[in-house]
Amino acid sequence: MRIPLLDLAAQMDTIRDEVVPALMAVVESQRFIMGEAVQQLEEAVAQYCGTEHGIACASGTDALFLSLKTLDLEPGDEVITSPFTFFATAGAICNAGGTPVFVDVDPTTFNLSIDAVSNAIGDRTRAIVPVHLFGQMAPMEALTALADRHGFAIIEDAAQAIGAKRDVDGEWIRAGKLGTTGAFSFFPSKNLGGWGDGGMIVTDDADRAARLRMLRVHGGAKQYHHEEVGVNSRLDTVQAAVLLAKLGHLDEWNAARRGHAGAYTEALRGIAGVVPPVADPANEHIYHQYTIRAQRRDSLKAHLAERGVGSAVYYPQCLHLQPCFAYLGYREGDLPEAEQASREVLSLPVYPELTVDQRQFVMDGVREFYA
Ligand SMILES: Cc1ncc(COP(=O)(O)O)c(C=O)c1O
Numbered sequence: 600m601r602i603p604l605l606d607l608a609a610q611m612d613t614i615r616d617e618v619v620p621a622l623m624a625v626v627e628s629q630r631f632i633m634g635e636a637v638q639q640l641e642e643a644v645a646q647y648c649g650t651e652h653g654i655a656c657a658s659g660t661d662a663l664f665l666s667l668k669t670l671d672l673e674p675g676d677e678v679i680t681s682p683f684t685f686f687a688t689a690g691a692i693c694n695a696g697g698t699p700v701f702v703d704v705d706p707t708t709f710n711l712s713i714d715a716v717s718n719a720i721g722d723r724t725r726a727i728v729p730v731h732l733f734g735q736m737a738p739m740e741a742l743t744a745l746a747d748r749h750g751f752a753i754i755e756d757a758a759q760a761i762g763a764k765r766d767v768d769g770e771w772i773r774a775g776k777l778g779t780t781g782a783f784s785f786f787p788s789k790n791l792g793g794w795g796d797g798g799m800i801v802t803d804d805a806d807r808a809a810r811l812r813m814l815r816v817h818g819g820a821k822q823y824h825h826e827e828v829g830v831n832s833r834l835d836t837v838q839a840a841v842l843l844a845k846l847g848h849l850d851e852w853n854a855a856r857r858g859h860a861g862a863y864t865e866a867l868r869g870i871a872g873v874v875p876p877v878a879d880p881a882n883e884h885i886y887h888q889y890t891i892r893a894q895r896r897d898s899l900k901a902h903l904a905e906r907g908v909g910s911a912v913y914y915p916q917c918l919h920l921q922p923c924f925a926y927l928g929y930r931e932g933d934l935p936e937a938e939q940a941s942r943e944v945l946s947l948p949v950y951p952e953l954t955v956d957q958r959q960f961v962m963d964g965v966r967e968f969y970a
Contacts, residue, residue: 602948602957604909605788609952614845621840622794634836640843641799644783647762647846648775650801652808655834656815659758659784660687662798663728665814665832666754666780667695669807670726679719680728680756681711682917683937688730688756689918697725699927701919703934707877709890709944710737712936717745726752731760731774733913733946734790734856734887735878739777740767753777758784758798759887761791762853766881775801780811785834785842790856790887791849793838855951856886859958863889863947866962872969888913889949894969896945902968903947908961911946 611618621636628634637655645653656662667678678692682701689699702715709732716727727746729737739755746753755778757763764771775781783789785797802808813820818829864875874892878884890913893899903910917937919929931938947961 600957600960601907602909602953602961604911604946604948605950606948606952607787607792609950613952614848618841618844621844622837625836625840628836631836632833634839636836636839636843637834640834640839640846643843643846644761644799645801647849648773648781648801650776650781651803651805652801654800654802654808654811654815655839656798656800657832657834658796659782659786659789659798660691661815661830661832662758662782662784662800663687663691663754663756664694665811665830666782666800667691667697667726667728668814668829669780669810670695670697670752670754672696672725675723676725677721677723678726678728679711679716679724681730681732681937682919682934683709683914683940684730684732684756684918685758685914686918686921687758688728689924692728698723699918699924700724701917701927701929701934701937703936704940706936706940708735708737708879709733709940710735711742713738713741713745716742720745720749724749724751726754726779728754728756729778730756730758731763733876733890734760734763734885735882736760736763736765736774738879738881739765739772743777752779754779755781757781758786759789760885761789762849763885764883771883776803779804780807785838790853790885791842791845794841795835795838797834797838797842799834852951853885856889856949857884859949859951859953860884860886860889862958863949863962867891867965870966870969873965886949888946890944890946892940892943893945894943896943899965899968900945903961903964906960906964908964909948912941912944913946914944915941917941
C-alpha cells in the first residue's frame, strides 16, 4: 500500500464537480485580477472567522508581512516569536523592519511558552507573532492579556490553523479573531488550500483593513495615486474561486482529520518510544499535521518510507540557529525545548480522505518498528 503524507488527488475526486465549474466561470469572465470571487472570498472567510474584515493577498507570507508593515516598525524594534515554525514567520518580521526575538516553546503543544514570552518582553517589544502550530491555537487569552498590559500588537500566524478554535471564557473563538490581525495561508497543502499560492488577513480594525487593502496594491487606494510604498500582493481570482468552492467543506475536512488523529492516538498509546500529540483541552485542534515525538525518529521515517508510508519532519532546524540569523547571537542550547522537538518530531498522514485501512497500515508500520 502506498500512503503519501498528503493526497490532494483524493481530495480532487470529491470536489471536482464544484471546483471545476467555479474555475471555468473565472476563465469565461477573463477577470483574473480582483474579480468578483476575491471579494466574495474575503467576506466569506471574515464571516467564518467572526471578524469584520478579510483582505486577500498573494500568500501566507505576505499576510504576515503586510500585517507587520502596518505596525511601522523602526530599526531595533523587537517582535517575539517562535523558533519552531516555518521560516516565513521570522522572515516576514525581518522584511517588515523588525528584529525577531525567539523564545522557547511549550513542550506539550509546541506553541509559544507564555513564561518565555513574559520573560522576553522589553522596552523595544512591539509585537508578538504566535504561531498556531500544526493546527492548534496558542494560548491567546494569556497573550492578549500581556499585549494589553504592555501595549503591543499580536499578529497571529494562523497559516496552519484556519477553522481551529479556542475556548476563551466559555466562548469558542476561531483563529485569527483575537489578534490585531490573523494571517492565513492557502498554500495547496493547507487544510484550505488553493491551486497555487494565496493568503488572507482578517481583522476587526477598520483603519488597519483599509491600509492593508492599499498596501497590497502598491500603497494606493486610487489607481496611480500612492499614499505609501506597498507591494503587489493580490490574490488571483482563479484562486479565490477555487477556495470559495472548497470553504464549504472545511469543517467536515477538519472533523475528519480530528477523527484520524483520535484513532492514531488511541493506537499509539501502548507503544513505548512514541509520544502522540497533545491537544490542549481549551483547543479544537484541526490537525494540519499529526505530529508525534519519536525515539530514533530518522530510522522510523526510513522504515515507514520502505513500507510506502510518507512522513515529514516539521521542522528539522530551529530558526534561531539558521545561518541568516547568526547576527542575533543565539547558540545551540539556548532554546532547549524547541531544539529537542526538532530532533524528535515526525508528522504522519492525516489528510481527510485517509481510509480506515490506510490508517491501520500506518499504525502497523510504527508498531512493527518499535516491536
Ligand atoms: C506557520 C507558517 N507560517 C507562514 C507560512 C507561509 O505561508 P505561504 O507558504 O502561503 O507563504 C506557512 C506556510 O507554509 C506556515 O506554515
